[in-house]
Amino acid sequence: MTNWTRFRLGYVAMSVNVKNCSPSQTMTYKRFQQLDDKEAAVSRLERIARSNLHNCLRLLKHNNAHDIKFFRLSSRLVPLATHEALNGWNYMQAIRNDLRALGDFARKHTMRLDFHPDHFVVLNSPKESVFNGSVKNLLHHVQLVDGMGIDLTHRSVLHVGGTYKNKPKAIEQFISNWSYVPDDVQRMLMIENDDKSFNLQDCLYLGEKLGIPVVFDYHHHLANHEDPDWTSHWNRVVNSWRNSPHPLKMHISSPKNEQAFRSHADLVDSDMFMRFLKEVNGSVAEMDCMIEAKQKDGALFQLMQDLKGRDDIEMVDEASFYVKT
DNA sequence: CCCGGTCAAGGCCTT
DNA sequence: AAGGCCTTGACCGGG
Numbered sequence: 029m030t031n032w033t034r035f036r037l038g039y040v041a042m043s044v045n046v047k048n049c050s051p052s053q054t055m056t057y058k059r060f061q062q063l064d065d066k067e068a069a070v071s072r073l074e075r076i077a078r079s080n081l082h083n084c085l086r087l088l089k090h091n092n093a094h095d096i097k098f099f100r101l102s103s104r105l106v107p108l109a110t111h112e113a114l115n116g117w118n119y120m121q122a123i124r125n126d127l128r129a130l131g132d133f134a135r136k137h138t139m140r141l142d143f144h145p146d147h148f149v150v151l152n153s154p155k156e157s158v159f160n161g162s163v164k165n166l167l168h169h170v171q172l173v174d175g176m177g178i179d180l181t182h183r184s185v186l187h188v189g190g191t192y193k194n195k196p197k198a199i200e201q202f203i204s205n206w207s208y209v210p211d212d213v214q215r216m217l218m219i220e221n222d223d224k225s226f227n228l229q230d231c232l233y234l235g236e237k238l239g240i241p242v243v244f245d246y247h248h249h250l251a252n253h254e255d256p257d258w259t260s261h262w263n264r265v266v267n268s269w270r271n272s273p274h275p276l277k278m279h280i281s282s283p284k285n286e287q288a289f290r291s292h293a294d295l296v297d298s299d300m301f302m303r304f305l306k307e308v309n310g311s312v313a314e315m316d317c318m319i320e321a322k323q324k325d326g327a328l329f330q331l332m333q334d335l336k337g338r339d340d341i342e343m344v345d346e347a348s349f350y351v352k353t
Numbered sequence: 354c355c356c357g358g359t360c361a362a363g364g365c366c367t368t
Numbered sequence: 369a370a371g372g373c374c375t376t377g378a379c380c381g382g383g
Binding site for chain 1: 376377380
Binding site for chain 2: 058110111113148149150155161165
């Protein structure tokens with residue numbers, strides 16, 4: 029138990045302020061197929077990947093200028109990286125320097141970077157092909173983290189997966205599949221409650237059983253819960269992070285509206301956020317809050333602006349603060 | 354230049 | 369069994 033918590037804000041993948049700086053440029057497989065000169069096509073993929081990483085570095089510089097030390101990298105940095113048609117493609121060779129530059133900058137400025145692989149990475153699938161494809165994708169993420177030269181532990185957040193019409197069975201499937209997940213990947217992962225299937229208590233059950241930190245998504249919890257009172261489970265969330273080198277991490281977003289409750293709004297509602305912060309304040313020394321909003325870093329800046337006017341907030345810098353109790 | 358259709362990957366719901 | 373939808377940013381081609 030500590031006195032106050034230092035809260036740090038982060039955002040996802042791209043900036044609304046830095047123009048022409050996409051870290052997710054791509055080439056679809058269809059397009060790749062249409063190109064006759066495969067060697068040229070591959071070097072075009074490599075150019076795109078390098079450009080994505082270069083843009084990431086620009087984003088990190090922008091973040092650093094605004095004290096933002098927490099950032100989720102795009103999971104589409106290297107187009108077609110794990111596509112079977114490109115088996116044997118040594119993209120790491122092509123991106124090594126850019127990747128290293130990214131990691132060097134992050135380390136120099138003590139930034140926390142992580143990933144959130146796309147929804148088709150499903151570790152509890154009963155289909156072997158889906159499971160294997162998921163592991164392949166996650167091993168790609170391991171390579172990226174290693175290539176940046178930063179520690180692998182707890183860098184990638186994942187949902188539990190599908191329910192397949194039998195949630196208890198799907199949870200047990202996750203546990204049995206877990207034993208086939210490579211050690212590196214296991215070490216890299218965190219699990220997050222989702223908005224339709226696996227709620228906070230499901231994640232805590234798995235997290236405790238398998239030693240995986242639980243990322244609490246407050247918005248998902250509002251949309252999908254077994255027990256609406258998350259506070260009575262909070263100490264278990266805190267505890268799931270006890271062996272992590274990183275502070276507890278959570279996701280913050282606001283519903284778009286009542287009809288599309290599960291969709292992300294442009295901005296984060298600061299009153300809702302403050303109510304949440306007051307509940308958790310003091311439970312840990314530091315906490316990282318990932319802002320998931322349409323307006324990306326714009327939402328982060330707006331939120332900080334909203335908090336700035338309050339007398340129960342003590343600002344540390346442009347992206348972190350204490351809550352006074 | 355703008356706009357609508359399309360795109361590797363899973364799961365789920367409807368028909 | 370098959371097709372549409374979810375969700376999302378990027379890109380392509382047509383107007």
